[in-house]
Amino acid sequence: MSNTLFRVLFFASFIFIGSCTKGKGGITPAREGNCKKTGSLESNVDILVLPWGKDDALRPRAPRLSYSPEGEELSCRPNQPDLRDIEGVEGLKVISKLLLEKEEQEQEENQEGNQRAGRDEPVNVTVQGGWIKLAFFINNANTGVDKNYILRIDRLEIHGNGNCEREGQPPCVFHRTISSGCGLPFLYLLPPCSSVNYKPLESDPLQNMTVYVDNIPVIDASVLPERENRLPGGATLILPKYEITVLFIGGFLLETGQTIKPFRKRIRFNSTRRQAF
Numbered sequence: 001m002s003n004t005l006f007r008v009l010f011f012a013s014f015i016f017i018g019s020c021t022k023g024k025g026g027i028t029p030a031r032e033g034n035c036k037k038t039g040s041l042e043s044n045v046d047i048l049v050l051p052w053g054k055d056d057a058l059r060p061r062a063p064r065l066s067y068s069p070e071g072e073e074l075s076c077r078p079n080q081p082d083l084r085d086i087e088g089v090e091g092l093k094v095i096s097k098l099l100l101e102k103e104e105q106e107q108e109e110n111q112e113g114n115q116r117a118g119r120d121e122p123v124n125v126t127v128q129g130g131w132i133k134l135a136f137f138i139n140n141a142n143t144g145v146d147k148n149y150i151l152r153i154d155r156l157e158i159h160g161n162g163n164c165e166r167e168g169q170p171p172c173v174f175h176r177t178i179s180s181g182c183g184l185p186f187l188y189l190l191p192p193c194s195s196v197n198y199k200p201l202e203s204d205p206l207q208n209m210t211v212y213v214d215n216i217p218v219i220d221a222s223v224l225p226e227r228e229n230r231l232p233g234g235a236t237l238i239l240p241k242y243e244i245t246v247l248f249i250g251g252f253l254l255e256t257g258q259t260i261k262p263f264r265k266r267i268r269f270n271s272t273r274r275q276a277f
Contacts (some may be wrong), residue, residue: 035143035193038078042116043263044142045151049246049269050135050198064272065132065239074133075122076182076210079203083184086206091148092190095257099185130216130239132271134246135209136231137194138188142252151263152252155179155187158213159215162240163274171239172217182209187250216242244268 036044049063083100086092151269155177162172181187188196189206196207219238247266251259 036141038146041149041261042263044140046137046139046141047265047267048137049204049267050137062270062272063132063134063244065130065216065218065242065275067130067237067239068128068214071122071128074210074212076125076212077123077203078201080121080123081203082182085204086189087231089191089206091194091255092151094188094255095150095253096187097238098158098257103185108258111189125182125212127214128213128216131212131214131216132216132244133203133244134211134213135198135200136188136211138190138248139197140190140192142192146256147257148255149260150192150253150255151188151190151250152186152253152259153248153263154186156187156211157214157247157249158244159247160216160242160244160271162217162242164217164219164238164240166240166274167219167240169219172219173217174213176213176215178211178213184209190223237277239277241274242271244271 022102083096083103086096087100138151140149140151140154142151156179158174158176158178160172160174164170164172178187187209190196198207200208200210202208217240219240220236245266245268247264251265252261252263253259
């Protein structure tokens with residue numbers, strides 16, 4: 001995708017978000033004109049990556065590859081989520097009740113589950129090596145008329161190809177699976193005709209998850225004697241540019257929680273340009 005097209009899509013997504021009204025639970029109901037009664041259920045779902053810039057600001061640029069030689073702890077949610085927070089979201093009352101009953105049953109079977117951290121504490125993950133953090137704008141434009149097509153996303157399959165050949169190195173490739181909801185039993189849960197409006201510093205349980213992908217291959221010559229470093233310009237660390245594909249996997253549910261159709265949608269984007277240190 002060209003940078004120009006990426007910028008257009010990025011700003012278009014925020015124009016769309018800005019035209020909506022804030023709803024319960026922090027999810028954003030779409031205007032009636034943005035809901036779709038025609039086409040396949042998958043075609044009525046739009047997904048865009050929201051790239052990070054400097055100091056955790058969202059900017060119209062490609063996501064940035066970072067590097068941590070040792071394990072680094074980062075927050076994927078600013079607060080511990082609770083399924084009770086989504087009971088008041090229109091269209092999710094039954095599903096939230098079913099999920100809450102399942103969670104309570106699992107906690108009874110496993111006493112450790114009752115020792116959850118405080119609600120005001122963040123949910124942390126550890127990253128190491130090359131890593132990238134991602135957020136997504138997701139719009140479930142299925143109208144919900146006659147049947148409420150709730151979108152549940154349970155897994156992300158992430159694949160990346162780096163441009164390491166230009167450095168005279170073997171191809172850099174990675175494949176990761178994200179199946180943890182960072183404290184929730186799903187990644188994303190969207191009622192019909194609604195969107196995820198990502199706000200990383202708010203405690204909303206449906207939209208503020210940050211996705212981290214780590215152990216991404218980089219070119220590290222710091223362990224080599226200087227005479228053996230053949231990287232251009234004598235660099236010791238190169239973070240290559242990656243072409244990244246993300247496959248979203250889940251299903252469309254009725255209000256009762258019954259899955260009526262699987263969901264699969266793929267998006268592609270690039271990380272920032274090559275960086276040498």
